[in-house]
Every structure is written in C-alpha cells, then in structure tokens.
Amino acid sequence: KELGAEIYLETPATGLIMEDGKCVGVKAVDKDGEEIEARGKAVVVATGGFGTNKEMIKDNFGYNLWEDYFPFNVPGTTGDGLNMMWDAGAQKFGANIEMIYQLKDNMNWFLLDAVLRQPNLLINQNGDRFMNEGMMGNTTYTGNALALQPGHYGYCIMDGKILKNYKKNGPDIFDIVHPEDAFLAVDAEFDRAEEEGYDGFIRADSIEELAEKLGIDADKLEETLDDYNDMCDEGYDSQFHKKHEYLHPITGKGGYLVGKYYIAAYGTVGGVRINKYGEVMDANLKPIPGLYSAGSDANTIYGDSYNFTLCGNTMGFAINSGRMAGEAIADYIDENF
Incomplete structure (x- = not known):
C-alpha cells in the first residue's frame, strides 16, 4: 500500500x-x-x-x-x-x-497416526507384505510404496504387547512431528475411534476377527503373520532385511491394533x-x-x-x-x- x-x-x-x-x-x-x-x-x-x-x-x-487419497486440506x-x-x-x-502417507482425516486422528505408524507388519489388501517397515519413518518411501498397492493403501499391524513396550521404553521411530506422549494417551483414542465408527483404525481379539474386519482371507493372513513371526524369532528379516531391533512378534496379546494408511x-x-x-x-x-x-x-x-x-x-x-x-x-x- x-x-x-x-x-x-x-x-x-x-x-x-x-x-x-x-x-x-x-x-x-x-x-x-x-x-x-x-x-x-x-x-x-x-x-x-x-x-x-x-x-x-x-x-x-x-x-x-477424500476416498483413496487424503492430502493436507x-x-x-x-x-x-x-x-x-x-x-x-x-x-x-x-x-x-x-x-x-497418513491415516484418513489425519488431523482429527493425530494421536492414532502417531502411534500406529511404527515399523511393525505392513500388508496390502491381498495380505502380502510389500516393504521394509523400518523405512516407515520416511513418509516419502512409504507413500510411494503404498501407491503401488491395491487401492493405494495398506494395513500396519501391531498388538497390545508391542504397544505396552512402546509405553514403557519409547517407540522404535522418533520424529519431531508426532509426540512421544501420544503412546500414553492413545487408549482413549482407540475407544473414540470405535465409538465414532472411524474405519482408519481396526481392533480385533483374534486372527479370524481381524481377517473378517480387514476383508482378507483368514488362512492367508495367518500365513503372513506366521512367516513374519518366524523371522522375528530368528532375529533376521529374510524378505526385506528390516533391522532386527524392529522385529517384534505379533502374537495378538492385548488385541490386534491396526492402522489403515493411505497415500497423501x-x-x-x-x-x-x-x-x-x-x-x-x-x-x-x-x-x-x-x-x-x-x-x-x-x-x-x-x-x-x-x-x-x-x-x-x-x-x-x-x-x-x-x-x-x-x-x-x-x-x-x-x-x-
């Protein structure tokens, strides 16, 4: 002026x-x-x-x-x-x-996104693993990998036992965007997600229930989990060579906890x-x-x-x-x- x-x-x-x-x-x-x-x-x-x-x-x-692509608005x-x-x-x-990559409606579910994007088992809609989850801290690598999957999304699976470890010892991947105290506050968010019918988060008590909620064949899902857990037990990822310190067996103890991640x-x-x-x-x-x-x-x-x-x-x-x-x-x- x-x-x-x-x-x-x-x-x-x-x-x-x-x-x-x-x-x-x-x-x-x-x-x-x-x-x-x-x-x-x-x-x-x-x-x-x-x-x-x-x-x-x-x-x-x-x-x-807003259907299979969820950018910052x-x-x-x-x-x-x-x-x-x-x-x-x-x-x-x-x-x-x-x-x-991120959960849909990311800003409204920021704590869920922070907690569930740890380097655990990441699979596509066919039940197949498709990348080294240790790279999930790099949003670019993960987004580009998800873009190649059916529907341009994937499921990251952990369980209550792994979450308990994160609460006690801290997460596998730290970053400056997602707060570490999210792990201590996330249980209320799990409940809110289920109450509000948010489909970016899935919780199940058994492999059969999880397979039904994900729409994946139960035998295929169990096979993928068994293969992954065998590698965790051996301390060596023969598929994608993820660091052994990220290899946490997923037993379902404390329930299965899943984030549905889309490209963004x-x-x-x-x-x-x-x-x-x-x-x-x-x-x-x-x-x-x-x-x-x-x-x-x-x-x-x-x-x-x-x-x-x-x-x-x-x-x-x-x-x-x-x-x-x-x-x-x-x-x-x-x-x-």
Missing part, C-alpha cells in the same frame, strides 16, 4: 488478458459480482497448485480425493491459476504430487514450465511475454516425492522463485516500457 498498490480481497481472478501474444493483466470478479480488469506490464501467477481440486486430481493422477489450492495459464497457451508440464501429499507441484527467469513457456519452449509463475504452480524440481531430507523445500522454492521472477519482471519492464 505504501508503494501505491491496490489490494482486492474476495476478488477471484477468472482469466488472463492476452493481447498480441503478451500477457497484460487479469480478469476478475469482485465481491459484489462485478467483473473487473486489472492491467499491468506483467503478471505473475502463484496460486499453489491444485491439491484440493477433486476433478483435476482424478484427471491428472487417477486418485479419488490447504484452502484455495483449486488450480485456477494453472488453468488460466494453460488457456493462455502455457505448456502443460510436470504436474505431480509430493507423495507421503502436502499438495501438488508443477503444471507449467518456466525458465530461469520465471517466464512461463509455451508448447514450443518459447517464453510467453509478460507471463511469469512462481511457487508450487511452477515447481517441477522434486518429481513425485516430498523431499523428506530437506523439510521446507517447497516453501524455499516458492520464496526464491518469487524473488527471481520479481527481479526478472523489473528487467522486462526496464527493457520494454
């Missing part, structure tokens, strides 16, 4: 204004329903991707939002900016999701291609004059994985790509106006 800018709230943009192949502004509708045009010498689109757009998620990735990430750029001739490029994401990344100046490229890899993009709409440097070893990387890209685009726009204006 001090520099003379006008800020319009409750005024969603509806399209880019293109004249003679150049981007010269945006169309919008204000809070009173009036159509307006905001013109400028350049436009930068930074709308955060399409992480909460059900149709775009289905069309681009084949996942069903970031308001406003509906893909409007990307659609505007595509309509203006931008190349559609590199759209992806930063794959992680912090949001989408990519959708348009930019050059080092933040200029949006067309289908022929030529910059569209006056059109720039920054942040998640243009972030194609991480592929399909959340960069687990560098937390905050997407925000870092957003900040720096915005800075780079701003500097480039200043140069563009100096040279052309």
Whole structure:
C-alpha cells in the first residue's frame, strides 16, 4: 500500500488478458459480482497448485480425493491459476504430487497416526507384505510404496504387547512431528475411534476377527503373520532385511491394533514450465511475454516425492522463485516500457 498498490480481497481472478501474444493483466470478479480488469506490464501467477481440486486430481493422477487419497486440506489450492495459464497457451508440464502417507482425516486422528505408524507388519489388501517397515519413518518411501498397492493403501499391524513396550521404553521411530506422549494417551483414542465408527483404525481379539474386519482371507493372513513371526524369532528379516531391533512378534496379546494408511501429499507441484527467469513457456519452449509463475504452480524440481531430507523445500522454492521472477519482471519492464 505504501508503494501505491491496490489490494482486492474476495476478488477471484477468472482469466488472463492476452493481447498480441503478451500477457497484460487479469480478469476478475469482485465481491459484489462485478467483473473487473486489472492491467499491468506483467503478471505473475502463484496460486499453489491444485491439491484440493477433486476433478483435476482424478484427471491428472487417477486418485479419488477424500476416498483413496487424503492430502493436507490447504484452502484455495483449486488450480485456477494453472488453468488460466494453460488457456493462455502455457505448456502443460510436470504436474505431480509430493507423495507421503497418513491415516484418513489425519488431523482429527493425530494421536492414532502417531502411534500406529511404527515399523511393525505392513500388508496390502491381498495380505502380502510389500516393504521394509523400518523405512516407515520416511513418509516419502512409504507413500510411494503404498501407491503401488491395491487401492493405494495398506494395513500396519501391531498388538497390545508391542504397544505396552512402546509405553514403557519409547517407540522404535522418533520424529519431531508426532509426540512421544501420544503412546500414553492413545487408549482413549482407540475407544473414540470405535465409538465414532472411524474405519482408519481396526481392533480385533483374534486372527479370524481381524481377517473378517480387514476383508482378507483368514488362512492367508495367518500365513503372513506366521512367516513374519518366524523371522522375528530368528532375529533376521529374510524378505526385506528390516533391522532386527524392529522385529517384534505379533502374537495378538492385548488385541490386534491396526492402522489403515493411505497415500497423501502436502499438495501438488508443477503444471507449467518456466525458465530461469520465471517466464512461463509455451508448447514450443518459447517464453510467453509478460507471463511469469512462481511457487508450487511452477515447481517441477522434486518429481513425485516430498523431499523428506530437506523439510521446507517447497516453501524455499516458492520464496526464491518469487524473488527471481520479481527481479526478472523489473528487467522486462526496464527493457520494454
């Protein structure tokens, strides 16, 4: 405001204004329903991707939002900016999701998620084990493995005896996101989940009951558990080479406790291609004059994985790509106006 800018709230943009192949502004509708045009010498689109757009998620990735795919629900990430750029001739490029995993409705069941995502037996809907559960502390590895399973989900199984050990000695995997005291407070959450009919948590007293609740053949489930327990007893995982200190036999003592984990994401990344100046490229890899993009709409440097070893990387890209685009726009204006 001090520099003379006008800020319009409750005024969603509806399209880019293109004249003679150049981007010269945006169309919008204000809070009173009036159509307006905001013109400028350049436009930068930074709308955060399409992480909460059900149709775009289905069309681009084949996942069903809130059915088999449960990302963080970031308001406003509906893909409007990307659609505007595509309509203006931008190349559609590199759209992806930063794959992680979590229980459905994660934030409402945060303690359950924290307790059940320990490196115990992880199986798919066929009753088969499919990864080294010792890697479950890495949300990216686990999310990508779950994405390859039937239905894009898996069941992580432990029992009351293992939980008792965690309460006494601490969990196998520590992280800064999930509180250690969750293990001491989780029993009430187990009860709440059953009372509310939450299907992200399953509890059973026998293998037969567990198989019925999971919809897995009881003989197959028992075979998988027997094989796993044999490896635990031997202290050697001959299937996936999980660390021996994570090999806790699952006997059912204290009941079977299961979390149903789905693929998830912090949001989408990519959708348009930019050059080092933040200029949006067309289908022929030529910059569209006056059109720039920054942040998640243009972030194609991480592929399909959340960069687990560098937390905050997407925000870092957003900040720096915005800075780079701003500097480039200043140069563009100096040279052309």
